[in-house]
Amino acid sequence: xxxxxxxxxxxxxxxxxxxxxxxxxxxxxxxxxxxxxxxxxxxxx
Numbered sequence: 322x323x324x325x326x327x328x329x330x331x332x333x334x335x336x337x338x339x340x341x342x343x344x345x346x347x348x349x350x351x352x353x354x355x356x357x358x359x360x361x362x363x364x365x366x
Contacts, residue, residue, distance in 0.1 A: 328354065330346055330347055330351065332344035332345060332346045333345050
């Protein structure tokens with residue numbers, strides 16, 4: 322099974338609680354864009 326990329330998101334630098342530096346690829350606003358059903362049913366390659 323092959324799938325096409327619908328949208329590429331750029332990560333954004335952020336700092337969490339105790340000063341940990343992260344690159345956040347997506348936040349809570351982008352979760353509805355994820356197709357979780359296909360992620361869970363996809364067979365590993």
